[in-house]
Amino acid sequence: MPVRIALDLDGVLSDSMGRWVEVWNSRYGHPRLSVEDIREWDFWRGLGITLETFNEVFDEVWREWVYLRPLEENIGEKVARLAYFGRVDIVSGRSTRHLPYVKSWLSHHKIRYDTIFLGVSSKSRLTHDIFIDDSPVEAVRIAETARYVLLRDQPWNRNVPKSKFIIRVRNLEEAIKKLAEEVFPGTLP
Numbered sequence: 001m002p003v004r005i006a007l008d009l010d011g012v013l014s015d016s017m018g019r020w021v022e023v024w025n026s027r028y029g030h031p032r033l034s035v036e037d038i039r040e041w042d043f044w045r046g047l048g049i050t051l052e053t054f055n056e057v058f059d060e061v062w063r064e065w066v067y068l069r070p071l072e073e074n075i076g077e078k079v080a081r082l083a084y085f086g087r088v089d090i091v092s093g094r095s096t097r098h099l100p101y102v103k104s105w106l107s108h109h110k111i112r113y114d115t116i117f118l119g120v121s122s123k124s125r126l127t128h129d130i131f132i133d134d135s136p137v138e139a140v141r142i143a144e145t146a147r148y149v150l151l152r153d154q155p156w157n158r159n160v161p162k163s164k165f166i167i168r169v170r171n172l173e174e175a176i177k178k179l180a181e182e183v184f185p186g187t188l189p
């Protein structure tokens with residue numbers, strides 16, 4: 001069985017929070033936010049808004065996917081290098097309503113993958129071997145199942161508790177390096 005990698009979308013491939021704060025600032029303007037202000041996973045509570053409003057803004061982020069930037073340059077090429085280790089699935093909690101936007105965005109940025117799973121509420125229930133994610137909540141739950149999470153560094157995941165199964169990475173390049181050196185040593189020629 002090939003290794004299965006669950007690659008997250010928002011906050012790992014796409015700069016969704018960067019775009020979220022842009023939409024927020026233009027729509028509400030107060031308080032004016034930057035990505036660095038987002039220091040908690042459920043930061044929207046601190047804004048005094050409902051989860052519904054948070055999601056409404058997120059809807060706009062994906063509906064207007066042309067404005068959504070990838071978090072890294074040549075992202076398609078980096079995802080292709082990840083596929084050296086096994087099969088790469090895009091796994092996201094994003095609503096299945098966003099599937100056409102997500103697919104357009106991925107194809108626009110030349111990101112290839114095996115299967116796409118949207119609407120996933122708890123990733124630790126999936127059978128993937130490795131996860132690349134930015135969610136501190138998912139990271140802790142996955143680590144509890146003794147599987148590795150490459151945690152994409154973001155302001156909202158810096159307080160995640162230490163675990164040998166949680167490896168912090170700053171970008172996909174570093175994720176590839178950690179996979180080669182720590183998770184699957186000896187895989188790359």
Ligand SMILES: [Mg+2]
Nearest residue numbers: 008010011134
């Ligand atoms: Mg994410």
